[in-house]
Amino acid sequence: MGNHLYSTRLDLSEEVRDKVATLLNQTLATTLDLKTQTKQAHWNVKGKDFYQLHNFFDEMAGELEAYVDMVAERVTALACVALGTAKVAAANSILEEYPLTAVKGKEHLEALADRYAAYGAHLRKAIEITDELGDADTSDLYTEISRTIDMRLWFIEAHLH
Ligand SMILES: [Fe+2]
Numbered sequence: 422m423g424n425h426l427y428s429t430r431l432d433l434s435e436e437v438r439d440k441v442a443t444l445l446n447q448t449l450a451t452t453l454d455l456k457t458q459t460k461q462a463h464w465n466v467k468g469k470d471f472y473q474l475h476n477f478f479d480e481m482a483g484e485l486e487a488y489v490d491m492v493a494e495r496v497t498a499l500a501c502v503a504l505g506t507a508k509v510a511a512a513n514s515i516l517e518e519y520p521l522t523a524v525k526g527k528e529h530l531e532a533l534a535d536r537y538a539a540y541g542a543h544l545r546k547a548i549e550i551t552d553e554l555g556d557a558d559t560s561d562l563y564t565e566i567s568r569t570i571d572m573r574l575w576f577i578e579a580h581l582h
Contacts, residue, residue: 429500437554442501444547445559449492449505450513455540456485457507458519462529470526474580478529481573488566495562515543530580537574544570 424442426435433441463478493503504513516536523529544567551560 424501427500431498431500433499433556437556438499438501440554441551441556441559442496442499444550445492445496445499446504446509447513447515448543448547448563449489449496449503450510451515451540451543452485452489452492453505453507453510454514454516455536456482456489457510458516458536459485459533461519461521462523462533465523466526466529467524468526474526474529477576478533481533484569484573488569491562491566495559499559515539527581530577534574534577534581537570537577541567541570541574 424439424446426438426442429438431438459478459482463475463482466474466478468474489505493505496503516539519536520528520532523532544563548560548563548567551557551563
């Protein structure tokens with residue numbers, strides 16, 4: 422999907438804006454997907470740790486919702502078009518679909534650990550790519566998200582010991 426680049430006074434080249442927007446739109450799709458997957462866990466988890474996990478997953482979903490907005494608005498700050506519908510997210514996300522039959526806390530925690538790890542790896546790569554392209558602001562946004570996701574992966578994995 423090619424980017425529509427608006428004209429802008431921004432001092433980043435069209436080439437950089439095009440490459441960064443493509444990457445950000447992939448991140449947008451993946452973040453939206455991960456948010457809905459985390460909500461899926463929030464709604465469907467059962468077992469003796471229900472209440473704690475129900476709240477834990479909701480806190481993570483809320484964080485991801487904020488990142489969806491930040492990523493989309495970085496695309497528009499680059500004078501490109503943010504691609505953030507559910508259908509685009511489904512088509513462009515790097516994540517596998519959530520196991521819809523998961524019930525117990527452990528099943529949800531393992532599914533989320535796998536997906537947070539994949540998302541975290543994508544973010545770390547994106548920090549490097551945007552840095553090399555000379556877009557320090559997008560790289561900084563990725564760094565911020567990456568720090569939170571690494572922490573969340575720690576929290577999720579801590580439940581699995
Ligand atoms: Fe809820």
